[in-house]
Amino acid sequence: MVGFMIKIIDDFLDFPQEYYKLCKNLQFYKLDDFEKLTKERNNYPGLRTDFLDKKYPFLYYSILSYIKNKFKLNINRYDRIRAHAQLRLKENASEDWIHRDWGDTVLIYLSPTNLHSGTAFYKQVGEDNYQETGMIKYLQNRAVFFTDGTLHMAINSHGKDIDDGRLTLTYFLTKENK
Numbered sequence: 001m002v003g004f005m006i007k008i009i010d011d012f013l014d015f016p017q018e019y020y021k022l023c024k025n026l027q028f029y030k031l032d033d034f035e036k037l038t039k040e041r042n043n044y045p046g047l048r049t050d051f052l053d054k055k056y057p058f059l060y061y062s063i064l065s066y067i068k069n070k071f072k073l074n075i076n077r078y079d080r081i082r083a084h085a086q087l088r089l090k091e092n093a094s095e096d097w098i099h100r101d102w103g104d105t106v107l108i109y110l111s112p113t114n115l116h117s118g119t120a121f122y123k124q125v126g127e128d129n130y131q132e133t134g135m136i137k138y139l140q141n142r143a144v145f146f147t148d149g150t151l152h153m154a155i156n157s158h159g160k161d162i163d164d165g166r167l168t169l170t171y172f173l174t175k176e177n178k
Contacts, residue, residue: 004146004147004150005145006121006136006145006146006150007071007144007145007146008136008142008143008144008145009070009071009142009143009145010139010141010142011141012066012070012108012141012142012143013063013066013141013143016140016141019063019110019169020110020140020167022059023059023085023110023167024162024163024167026055026056026085027049027050027055028047028048028049028085028087028162029047029048029049029050031043031044031048034048038051044086045088045092045095045096045154045157046086046088046092046095046157046165047086047087047088048084048085048086048087049085049086050084051082051083052083052084052085053081053082053083060083063169063171064171066143067106067143067171070143071106071143071145073145073173075173077175078103078104078173078174078175079175079176080103080173080174080176081172081173081174082171082172083169083170083171083172084170085110085167085168085169085170086167086168086169086170087165087166087167088154088157088165088166089157089158089159089160089166090158090159090160090165091160092157093156093157093158096153096154096157097153098122098130098152099152100148100149100150100151100152101148101152101172102172103148103174103175104145104146104173104174105145105150105170105173106143106144106145106169106170106171107119107143107144107169108141108142108143108168108169108170108171109138109139109140109141109142109143109144109166110140110141110167110168110169111140111159111164111165111166111167111168112140112164113138113139113140114138114156114166115139116138116156116158117137117138117154117155117156117157117158117166118136118137118154118156119135119136119138119144119152119154119155120132120134120135120136120152120153120155121134121136121146121150121152122151122152122153130151135155138166148174148175
């Protein structure tokens with residue numbers, strides 16, 4: 001696939017500490033509990049909230065407005081936009097893998113800066129081999145947008161709990177008819 005795009009915006013949210021505090025108080029679920037709650041099969045390391053549009057609509061639309069305006073996205077071209085807060089801890093670091101999301105993705109780094117953490121991007125070389133093409137460091141209040149099909153993986157998830165772990169907001173923007 002050609003034409004992958006990655007955009008980074010620092011100082012993404014106004015009042016980032018308030019969003020961070022708010023998201024630390026959301027209800028997070030392990031994979032099995034998430035699947036029971038949502039009745040949808042999924043696959044992710046760490047903990048994730050219910051769908052923000054369903055459980056926390058004001059948060060969902062507030063962040064979506066930032067995404068629309070700061071990335072200058074026409075969100076009407078997407079058929080579905082799903083979002084979660086996600087917590088990954090040091091114990092989850094080995095559970096991640098190089099993968100592609102379904103649709104375009106926006107990550108918003110909420111927890112304090114950790115320059116040993118971030119998101120790495122890859123290209124496939126051969127059947128089961130990947131070459132890292134870049135790494136975006138984990139800076140608090142940084143947003144990362146990347147297009148459908150971009151190979152990536154969280155790097156160095158950290159911390160032992162919600163107070164020092166890797167807390168992000170993740171938005172998945174999908175088009176049914178690609």
